[in-house]
Amino acid sequence: MRIIKETNIDFMKQRKMSAILSAFIILAGVISLVVNGGPKLSIDFKGGFLVSVQYTEAMDVTEIRSSMGNINIDGQSFDFSQEEIKHFGGPDAVLIRVPHIEDAPQNFAQKIVDHLYDSFPDKVPENKNNFILGKGTVSPKIGSELSGKAVMAIFSALGLILLYISIRFEFKFALGAIAALAHDVLITLGIFSLLGYEISLPIIAAFLTIVGYSLNDTIVIFDRIRENVKASKRETYHMVVNRSINDSLSRTFVTSLTTFFVVSVLWLFGGVVIHNFALAMMIGVIVGTYSSIYIASPIVVQLHENAAK
Amino acid sequence: MKSKLTPRFLIIGLVLIWAIWAIWPTVQYQGLSDTEKEILREEGKLKQLESRTIKQGLDLKGGMYIVLEVDLPTLMENLAENKDNKFNRSIASVRDQLKLRPEADFFTLFKTASSDDNLKLSRYYYDYGSSNNDILSSLAEEAEDAINRVLEILQNRVDQFGVAEPTIQKQGNQRIIVELAGVQDSERARALLESTALLEFFIVKDVNTTNDIMVKIDQVLKGDESITAVPETAPAKAPEEIQTSEDQTVSVSDLFGETVDSEASSDSAVVDENMFADRPFSSMLRNLGQSIGVPEQNAYAIKKILERPEVQEKLAAVGGIFLFSHKAEEYPMVDGTVEKMYNLYLVEDEPELTGGVVEEAKANIGSQGGSSAGQPIVNLTMNSDGARKWSIVTGSNVGRQVALVLDKKVHMAPNIREKISGGGTLIEGFADINEAKDIAIVLRAGSLPAPVDIIEGRVVGPSLGADSVRRGTQSVLIGLALVLVFMLIYYRTSGTIADFALIWNIVLVLAVLASLQATLTLPGIAGLILTVGMSIDANVIIFERIREELQKGKTPRAAVDGGYDRALTTIIDANVTTVIAALVLWQFGTGPIKGFATVLFWGILVSMFTAIFVTRTIFNSFTNRKGFTKLSI
Numbered sequence: 001m002r003i004i005k006e007t008n009i010d011f012m013k014q015r016k017m018s019a020i021l022s023a024f025i026i027l028a029g030v031i032s033l034v035v036n037g038g039p040k041l042s043i044d045f046k047g048g049f050l051v052s053v054q055y056t057e058a059m060d061v062t063e064i065r066s067s068m069g070n071i072n073i074d075g076q077s078f079d080f081s082q083e084e085i086k087h088f089g090g091p092d093a094v095l096i097r098v099p100h101i102e103d104a105p106q107n108f109a110q111k112i113v114d115h116l117y118d119s120f121p122d123k124v125p126e127n128k129n130n131f132i133l134g135k136g137t138v139s140p141k142i143g144s145e146l147s148g149k150a151v152m153a154i155f156s157a158l159g160l161i162l163l164y165i166s167i168r169f170e171f172k173f174a175l176g177a178i179a180a181l182a183h184d185v186l187i188t189l190g191i192f193s194l195l196g197y198e199i200s201l202p203i204i205a206a207f208l209t210i211v212g213y214s215l216n217d218t219i220v221i222f223d224r225i226r227e228n229v230k231a232s233k234r235e236t237y238h239m240v241v242n243r244s245i246n247d248s249l250s251r252t253f254v255t256s257l258t259t260f261f262v263v264s265v266l267w268l269f270g271g272v273v274i275h276n277f278a279l280a281m282m283i284g285v286i287v288g289t290y291s292s293i294y295i296a297s298p299i300v301v302q303l304h305e306n307a308a309k
Numbered sequence: 310m311k312s313k314l315t316p317r318f319l320i321i322g323l324v325l326i327w328a329i330w331a332i333w334p335t336v337q338y339q340g341l342s343d344t345e346k347e348i349l350r351e352e353g354k355l356k357q358l359e360s361r362t363i364k365q366g367l368d369l370k371g372g373m374y375i376v377l378e379v380d381l382p383t384l385m386e387n388l389a390e391n392k393d394n395k396f397n398r399s400i401a402s403v404r405d406q407l408k409l410r411p412e413a414d415f416f417t418l419f420k421t422a423s424s425d426d427n428l429k430l431s432r433y434y435y436d437y438g439s440s441n442n443d444i445l446s447s448l449a450e451e452a453e454d455a456i457n458r459v460l461e462i463l464q465n466r467v468d469q470f471g472v473a474e475p476t477i478q479k480q481g482n483q484r485i486i487v488e489l490a491g492v493q494d495s496e497r498a499r500a501l502l503e504s505t506a507l508l509e510f511f512i513v514k515d516v517n518t519t520n521d522i523m524v525k526i527d528q529v530l531k532g533d534e535s536i537t538a539v540p541e542t543a544p545a546k547a548p549e550e551i552q553t554s555e556d557q558t559v560s561v562s563d564l565f566g567e568t569v570d571s572e573a574s575s576d577s578a579v580v581d582e583n584m585f586a587d588r589p590f591s592s593m594l595r596n597l598g599q600s601i602g603v604p605e606q607n608a609y610a611i612k613k614i615l616e617r618p619e620v621q622e623k624l625a626a627v628g629g630i631f632l633f634s635h636k637a638e639e640y641p642m643v644d645g646t647v648e649k650m651y652n653l654y655l656v657e658d659e660p661e662l663t664g665g666v667v668e669e670a671k672a673n674i675g676s677q678g679g680s681s682a683g684q685p686i687v688n689l690t691m692n693s694d695g696a697r698k699w700s701i702v703t704g705s706n707v708g709r710q711v712a713l714v715l716d717k718k719v720h721m722a723p724n725i726r727e728k729i730s731g732g733g734t735l736i737e738g739f740a741d742i743n744e745a746k747d748i749a750i751v752l753r754a755g756s757l758p759a760p761v762d763i764i765e766g767r768v769v770g771p772s773l774g775a776d777s778v779r780r781g782t783q784s785v786l787i788g789l790a791l792v793l794v795f796m797l798i799y800y801r802t803s804g805t806i807a808d809f810a811l812i813w814n815i816v817l818v819l820a821v822l823a824s825l826q827a828t829l830t831l832p833g834i835a836g837l838i839l840t841v842g843m844s845i846d847a848n849v850i851i852f853e854r855i856r857e858e859l860q861k862g863k864t865p866r867a868a869v870d871g872g873y874d875r876a877l878t879t880i881i882d883a884n885v886t887t888v889i890a891a892l893v894l895w896q897f898g899t900g901p902i903k904g905f906a907t908v909l910f911w912g913i914l915v916s917m918f919t920a921i922f923v924t925r926t927i928f929n930s931f932t933n934r935k936g937f938t939k940l941s942i
Contacts, residue, residue: 002856075609132768134768137763141411153893153897213842216886247857254853258842265784269783274781274834
């Protein structure tokens with residue numbers, strides 16, 4: 001079977017169009033990021049408390065909200081009715097996120113669980129251990145360390161990749177690849193911001209995987225360009241790049257499709273914990289495939305033409 | 310040509326045998342029921358089996374992950390002798406700075422603070438050297454030693470608690486990471502780890518001294534405009550709560566040391582606003598006879614008042630400290646309602662005896678006839694030194710109250726009736742027998758050299774974990790099936806070869822994980838799925854090349870050779886970049902991220918082997934056959 005037969009599409013001719021499209025999507029994301037004051041970071045990075053609990057029947061979020069309006073622990077009162085309270089996976093599970101509090105009572109996450117348990121006595125499992133789906137406490141200390149580490153991870157990965165491509169190819173290829181990566185991460189970050197999803201530790205891992213995947217795709221095309229440049233001296237650079245993309249189009253299509261299958265299954269059936277991770281990957285597969293054709297390659301052509309002048 | 314392939318088949322065969330050998334214990338372990346595991350555990354064979362299986366991470370199995378940090382400022386306080394105000398101020402300033410800049414190094418801050426304040430460290434740490442620098446470096450060593458002791462003690466506690474696969478390790482020189490997979494009651498485990506297990510015996514000050522100090526505290530606070538602001542330091546609605554207490558009945562005799570009994574109700578009066586203004590401290594308290602009651606809703610305000618420096622000064626003047634009871638208990642009020650109250654005790658500021666003397670601690674149910682009949686208790690046996698001191702303390706304080714204090718909380722404060730010479734005593738005041746058991750464990754394991762703070766704690770409930778495993782496995786299988794079917798349709802016989810390589814790839818990755826004793830986490834499953842994608846990609850690149858070669862009119866054999874040769878550089882270049890990303894993740898990541906990176910890293914390496922080496926060997930065994938003319942691709 002063969003879905004994509006021999007093609008001869010002038011991808012490089014469409015590069016202005018694609019640049020505008022990308023710029024538009026990135027701009028939308030950036031505006032959303034600016035309006036929201038940066039990406040929405042999870043407690044992994046900011047510190048705070050996260051509690052998820054399982055009731056025995058469907059719960060109304062507004063009811064829980066109002067019950068969270070007055071929590072009293074040894075005379076210290078808290079109002080969490082304005083915090084993030086939402087369903088978690090199903091209507092009978094609830095997730096609550098509370099930012100870090102200076103001077104919080106000892107074992108605060110458990111106190112929140114206790115309050116949630118006692119507030120709806122007829123809708124909870126008998127054993128409290130079955131009530132807790134998960135709970136987390138992160139001090140801002142850990143959070144700030146982790147943010148530093150995540151930034152370090154992303155930049156050192158990019159640096160090493162830049163170095164590797166410069167050695168194996170040419171510097172202009174490295175620039176094209178890095179531009180494509182920045183493009184992919186920005187778009188994914190922007191979409192997450194638009195959807196109001198938070199950036200947690202696993203999402204950072206997803207970002208790095210997107211980086212890896214997108215690079216993989218880009219390098220397969222670059223490899224073809226390198227090979228075709230050697231083989232034919234008569235064609236213009238523009239034509240060589242075009243032919244290289246067309247040559248590898250069938251592979252690009254099949255790989256992207258199979259990978260997309262797999263991550264979308266993960267997104268659909270992987271469960272609540274992994275849901276957003278899979279979403280980031282899905283966006284990454286689409287954007288990564290697009291960027292290796294429409295961002296990385298045109299930049300290489302442009303840099304080549306500039307150098308030739 | 311045939312002979313050329315034999316060593317290749319040999320390698321493949323050996324790897325296959327190794328993979329099955331490596332993965333077998335995991336398969337075996339998964340098939341065991343809980344009772345079978347119990348039997349193996351008794352035979353001592355379970356540990357051996359577990360050491361060869363892939364562990365399930367907390368997110369799959371449920372359990373808890375805790376990062377503990379040793380409280381260095383307190384450790385330094387504990388080590389110091391002759392502490393004075395100057396020293397306390399310096400430590401307090403370091404503490405404040407650490408709150409603002411948590412990433413700062415304690416010893417650097419302590420150094421600056423001591424030189425800024427002109428603090429001669431040799432005054433407080435004369436055992437540790439003469440110059441400030443010498444002392445600081447030996448204190449740093451002492452801290453290092455302390456964390457090692459903490460590690461040992463925690464290991465001891467966890468071992469006695471009985472968790473299947475505990476992991477306790479040091480991170481850096483101030484932190485300890487504890488992972489307890491499959492632990493059901495996370496609350497108990499948390500309490501067990503966090504407890505400093507500092508057992509102290511304090512003599513309770515007499516009623517008159519207590520009343521005096523309460524009057525003094527009232528006087529200090531009275532007229533102080535900011536006292537009304539004390540409740541406001543509690544967020545949100547605390548001020549209202551303080552006011553509600555003003556409308557409740559309290560005994561006027563509170564301050565005069567009379568006990569509350571049924572007759573006391575005659576002197577009861579409602580605390581009004583005037584009374585609150587007049588006695589801002591004691592009007593929030595209740596008289597419970599031998600101790601002072603702190604209604605639950607006033608506990609925070611009282612704690613805040615007691616922390617105030619002018620109150621601390623008054624307390625220091627009489628050489629006493631206030632300690633809260635371990636938990637709030639219900640007391641019947643004169644108007645028939647029940648109020649939950651903590652007890653507050655004024656005790657001598659130095660303990661008579663500390664838990665270092667404990668030789669044995671056992672949880673029990675109090676025997677019939679005693680005051681603690683039917684209640685959970687902990688029986689303590691002291692060593693000879695402790696027994697001697699204990700008999701002196703009890704002998705010279707007959708008739709007074711002694712407070713048994715664990716981690717700065719009073720568990721009980723009985724009256725000493727007579728001299729106790731045997732060195733045995735018991736502690737009561739536990740919620741249930743489990744709590745008593747856990748306290749016995751921590752007392753046996755010994756107290757920590759310094760308190761530890763939980764700076765990160767994560768708990769995954771068993772039901773969420775089970776759900777994750779089910780869904781994770783399900784999606785891997787569905788995703789895998791989709792890919793397998795697609796490859797079969799798209800590349801036919803060649804697709805079958807790629808499918809075979811893919812399944813083998815997964816088995817091999819699991820085998821590598823099992824032999825590394827790696828932990829499979831949910832992100833790890835995601836990594837496995839990604840590996841599936843990468844492994845398929847290598848084959849897709851190869852197959853597309855072979856198709857191109859065939860189109861150029863090459864023979865199948867030449868096309869296969871040409872396709873593999875040309876695809877190889879592409880695959881290596883593409884995979885090396887992903888390996889870079891995986892290595893960086895592994896380097897920087899913690900816990901779940903590391904799991905993801907491990908799987909991704911090995912997945913890529915294994916996929917290079919299966920997708921290139923294994924499939925090529927199979928292809929060649931086809932193309933080498935006589936009469937082979939058509940390749941199904």
